Amino acid sequence: MNTRAFVAGWASAVPDGRLTNADLEQRVDTTDAWIVERTGIRERRVASRDQTTASLAIEAGATAVKYAGLAPEAIDLLVLATATPEQPIPHTGAFVGEGIGVRCGSFDLGAGCAGFVYALVAGASMLTGGGLEHVLVIGAETLSRIVNPADRGTCILFGDAAAAMVLGRSDRPDAPGLLAWDLGCDGSATGLLEIRGGGSRMPTTPETVAAGEHWLRMQGQEVFRRAVRAVVDSGAATLEGAGVTAAEVDWFVPHQANLRIIDAARHRLGIPEERTVVNIERYGNTSAASIPLALAEAADDGRIRDGDLVLCSGFGAGMTWASALLRWGHP
Numbered sequence: 001m002n003t004r005a006f007v008a009g010w011a012s013a014v015p016d017g018r019l020t021n022a023d024l025e026q027r028v029d030t031t032d033a034w035i036v037e038r039t040g041i042r043e044r045r046v047a048s049r050d051q052t053t054a055s056l057a058i059e060a061g062a063t064a065v066k067y068a069g070l071a072p073e074a075i076d077l078l079v080l081a082t083a084t085p086e087q088p089i090p091h092t093g094a095f096v097g098e099g100i101g102v103r104c105g106s107f108d109l110g111a112g113c114a115g116f117v118y119a120l121v122a123g124a125s126m127l128t129g130g131g132l133e134h135v136l137v138i139g140a141e142t143l144s145r146i147v148n149p150a151d152r153g154t155c156i157l158f159g160d161a162a163a164a165m166v167l168g169r170s171d172r173p174d175a176p177g178l179l180a181w182d183l184g185c186d187g188s189a190t191g192l193l194e195i196r197g198g199g200s201r202m203p204t205t206p207e208t209v210a211a212g213e214h215w216l217r218m219q220g221q222e223v224f225r226r227a228v229r230a231v232v233d234s235g236a237a238t239l240e241g242a243g244v245t246a247a248e249v250d251w252f253v254p255h256q257a258n259l260r261i262i263d264a265a266r267h268r269l270g271i272p273e274e275r276t277v278v279n280i281e282r283y284g285n286t287s288a289a290s291i292p293l294a295l296a297e298a299a300d301d302g303r304i305r306d307g308d309l310v311l312c313s314g315f316g317a318g319m320t321w322a323s324a325l326l327r328w329g330h331p
C-alpha cells in the first residue's frame, strides 16, 4: 500500500446527564455492587430530550474537523456508524452533514458496536483507493432511547455518546495510519442481540409496541461468551496481518461492553492491563461511539502518543467483529 489513511484530528461529545448505579437501584431490582462486579460500570451519560444521535455527532464531528485544522468544505466523505439512527429516513449522515456544513457524500453504517471500526476501514479504503483527501468518520449513539428501562439485563449497560476522527491521506509508504484490519460477521447469531420491531419483518403496529418489540433484547451470557472469542481471534488476526506481536502493541483499545470481557480478551491476547484503555466505569457501553471515545480520551490525556501502535477491537449485534491496527500520529 503506497498511500495511507492517518488520523488527522479527533473529538468526542457526551451529554451532561449522568445515570449512576444508585439511580438504577431506584428503578430496577439491582445493586451498585452487582453492577460494578459483573460489568465494571459505575455511571453512564444520558441524552437530554433535545439531544439526539445527530446532535451529538455534529458536536463531535465539527470539533474534530476544527482540531484537524480544516474547514468543513475540506471533508470529502462522511461515514457515520450508529445503531440508533436519528430516524428511519433519511440517514443520520444527512442531518450531520447539514449540521457540520458539508455537502460531500455521506452514508450510515450499521454493524452494532463494531460499527466504528467498520466505518474507519470503509472510510480509509475510500480515501486511499478513491483519491480523497479527508474523510470524517463518526460513531454516535443514543442507546438510552432503545433500552427498556424496566429490563435490568440491559438498562444497566448502555449509555449515550459520540466521537469522531478525521482521516487524512499520506503518499509516504512509511507514514503512520491504518496498517491492518479484520472484519467479520456471524449472521447465525442475529437473535442474540436485536430489536425485532420497526423494520421490514415486523412493521410497527400498536400490537408490536404493546409487546415491547421496539426495545433492545439481549441474551447476555451468550453474547459475553462469543464476544471474548471474537475480540481475541480478530485482534490476533489483525496483528498477524501486520506482522507484529502483542508485545509490540503500545495501546489496546477494546470496545467497552463489560470489564470482564475486556480483561479476558486482553489476557488471552497477551496485553497487560496498563496498556489497555478502559473508561467503561464512566460511560458504560456506548456501542459505535465506544472505541473512538476511548481513543480520543487516551490521545487527549497524552497516553496515546505519536508513533504508538494502537490495536482497536470491537464486537456487536450481528454478531459482528472488527479490529484495526493503527500507527498513531501525523506523517
Ligand code: ACO
Pocket: 029, 030, 031, 034, 035, 038, 039, 111, 112, 113, 114, 152, 153, 156, 193, 218, 219, 220, 221, 222, 223, 224, 227, 257, 258, 285, 287, 315, 316, 317
Ligand atoms: N442486577 C442484579 N441481578 C441481575 C441483573 C442486575 N442488573 N441482571 C441480571 N441479574 C441476575 C440474573 O437474573 C441472574 O439471576 P438468576 O441466576 O437468579 O437467574 C444472575 O444475575 C446472573 O445472570 P447472568 O445473565 O448470568 O449474569 P452475567 O454475569 O452474565 O452478567 C451481563 C450479565 C452483564 C449482561 C453480561 O452477560 C454481559 O455483559 N454480557 C455481554 C453484553 C454485551 O457486551 N452486550 C453488548 C454487545 S455489543 C452491541 O452491539 C450492543
